[in-house]
Amino acid sequence: MPEALLEVRDIDAFYGDFQALFGLSLTLQPGQTAAIVGANGAGKSTLLKSIVGLMHPRRGEILFDGLPIADTPAFDTARRGIALVPEGRRLFPSLTVEENLILGGQSCRTGPWTIERVYHLFPALAERRHVPAPALSGGQQQMAAIGRALMSNPRLLLIDEVSLGLAPIVVREIYANLPAIVAEGLSLIIVEQDIVQALKSADHIYCLQEGRIAIHGPTNELSRESISAAYFGV
Amino acid sequence: MTEWINVITQGVLIGGLYAMFAAGLSLIFGVMRLVNIAHGDLIVFAAYLSLLATQTFGVDPLTSLLLVVPAMALIGYALQRGLLNWTLGEDLLPPLLVTFGLSIIIQNGLLEFFTADSRKLQAGSIEILTLQITEGVWIGYLPMIQFVMSVVVIAGLQILFYRTGLGRAFRATSDDQSVAQLMGLDTRHVFAMAMALSLAVIAVAGVFLAVRANFDPAIGPARLIFGFEAVIIGGLGSMWGTLAGGIILGVSQAVGAHLDPGWQLLAGHIVFLAILAVRPQGLFPKVSG
Numbered sequence: 001m002p003e004a005l006l007e008v009r010d011i012d013a014f015y016g017d018f019q020a021l022f023g024l025s026l027t028l029q030p031g032q033t034a035a036i037v038g039a040n041g042a043g044k045s046t047l048l049k050s051i052v053g054l055m056h057p058r059r060g061e062i063l064f065d066g067l068p069i070a071d072t073p074a075f076d077t078a079r080r081g082i083a084l085v086p087e088g089r090r091l092f093p094s095l096t097v098e099e100n101l102i103l104g105g106q107s108c109r110t111g112p113w114t115i116e117r118v119y120h121l122f123p124a125l126a127e128r129r130h131v132p133a134p135a136l137s138g139g140q141q142q143m144a145a146i147g148r149a150l151m152s153n154p155r156l157l158l159i160d161e162v163s164l165g166l167a168p169i170v171v172r173e174i175y176a177n178l179p180a181i182v183a184e185g186l187s188l189i190i191v192e193q194d195i196v197q198a199l200k201s202a203d204h205i206y207c208l209q210e211g212r213i214a215i216h217g218p219t220n221e222l223s224r225e226s227i228s229a230a231y232f233g234v
Numbered sequence: 235m236t237e238w239i240n241v242i243t244q245g246v247l248i249g250g251l252y253a254m255f256a257a258g259l260s261l262i263f264g265v266m267r268l269v270n271i272a273h274g275d276l277i278v279f280a281a282y283l284s285l286l287a288t289q290t291f292g293v294d295p296l297t298s299l300l301l302v303v304p305a306m307a308l309i310g311y312a313l314q315r316g317l318l319n320w321t322l323g324e325d326l327l328p329p330l331l332v333t334f335g336l337s338i339i340i341q342n343g344l345l346e347f348f349t350a351d352s353r354k355l356q357a358g359s360i361e362i363l364t365l366q367i368t369e370g371v372w373i374g375y376l377p378m379i380q381f382v383m384s385v386v387v388i389a390g391l392q393i394l395f396y397r398t399g400l401g402r403a404f405r406a407t408s409d410d411q412s413v414a415q416l417m418g419l420d421t422r423h424v425f426a427m428a429m430a431l432s433l434a435v436i437a438v439a440g441v442f443l444a445v446r447a448n449f450d451p452a453i454g455p456a457r458l459i460f461g462f463e464a465v466i467i468g469g470l471g472s473m474w475g476t477l478a479g480g481i482i483l484g485v486s487q488a489v490g491a492h493l494d495p496g497w498q499l500l501a502g503h504i505v506f507l508a509i510l511a512v513r514p515q516g517l518f519p520k521v522s523g
Contacts, residue, residue, distance in 0.1 A: 075421070084416050092409040
């Protein structure tokens with residue numbers, strides 16, 4: 001078995017006294033795409049924040065490329081090659097689209113992604129490169145946020161709530177671009193509310209429920225019904 | 235008539251100095267939402283550093299800027315990394331309290347070391363050189379240099395903010411700290427760079443303040459007030475607005491002082507309050523993008 005790119009081992013995460021994750025574990029191989037599904041408050045975003053270093057688990061280990069990163073601050077995990085597209089996009093509103101992308105490349109990691117390649121992937125952004133980020137439509141903002149994350153040439157890309165608040169047609173367009181992104185050899189974790197979409201685009205699914213993994217497995221071994229059952233906890 | 239032209243000109247020139255007080259304050263608040271109560275005392279501290287430099291190395295005050303500006307920038311970086319970064323968080327109160335304490339420490343430290351005697355930096359013959367604009371209107375070289383310097387500082391900050399990578403990092407961090415971190419920006423370093431820049435601006439302001447008039451360890455808080463007023467008159471987040479705010483404050487004080495010497499500070503405060511009442515967002519607030 002090849003060495004895992006990311007290994008989350010038995011982590012507990014808290015917001016103050018409130019425990020959000022309970023002994024959660026997850027493994028991701030290089031080049032793999034995993035989808036995390038679960039209801040609101042199941043701990044999906046908390047898991048991503050813990051991986052990227054915006055939160056630090058109180059217990060357990062996170063290994064990236066074999067090195068412990070559970071206590072590493074976010075700017076450092078970014079430099080090591082983990083990029084997060086946060087929930088709600090969160091582009092920098094006082095920066096233009098292009099400045100947002102340039103800032104994504106701040107960590108100076110080299111690789112296939114440049115500003116030209118991002119514009120090639122998302123032509124709509126090229127046309128609007130000099131407008132302030134909030135002037136973009138929701139879908140374009142999501143593209144810009146993904147482009148900004150790619151600019152750091154990550155080895156692991158995390159996308160939180162890919163389709164939240166977007167029209168179905170825009171969601172399809174974004175998903176259509178994911179294979180081109182993964183083809184560059186990076187690993188991907190997406191958080192998705194839509195089980196059908198998750199089954200279609202991922203190799204492996206983790207279903208979270210109240211801070212624990214209710215069910216997980218390769219997408220071809222899990223049925224939609226079993227995931228639904230775990231999702232709703234019935 | 236020429237009398238009033240003189241008054242307003244002098245007000246504009248001193249306004250440049252107030253704009254420099256304000257620019258550093260506005261920069262820090264903009265980037266990290268920190269209200270630096272010790273700002274005025276740091277201005278006075280820079281003046282004393284310049285005094286030390288002139289006495290130790292025999293250089294004139296303007297040349298001492300070459301030493302004082304980098305020294306203050308270094309102090310700013312260290313102060314932010316070593317102390318102020320630890321006070322930042324959801325709550326605005328801890329940085330307020332800590333910088334308030336810092337203000338008291340600086341004042342008393344200066345008092346202990348330099349005594350309460352009034353000092354002034356001597357710039358030599360340049361202090362009395364003047365330029366005649368028209369019949370009856372004269373402008374001193376020194377106030378003019380100081381005003382040009384303020385415009386250069388403000389323009390420099392504007393360019394830095396909107397044309398450089400550091401400025402981009404400042405704006406991004408100001409927008410969203412945690413996402414800035416996701417981009418690989420160490421916000422502790424970004425904050426420290428902002429404080430270094432703020433204190434570098436303070437250094438210029440402090441030296442010109444000290445060449446212009448007497449100073450002693452206790453005058454810091456009043457400079458802080460002038461800085462605050464200029465920021466608020468101009469509108470937060472706008473560098474050119476800050477310059478305008480400084481000039482409005484300077485002219486108000488000059489006009490007040492001309493009407494009655496006792497009205498100088500009062501006139502400035504009244505104009506500030508009037509603007510705050512009519513336009514609480516300031517005259518030139520940053521257009522939200």
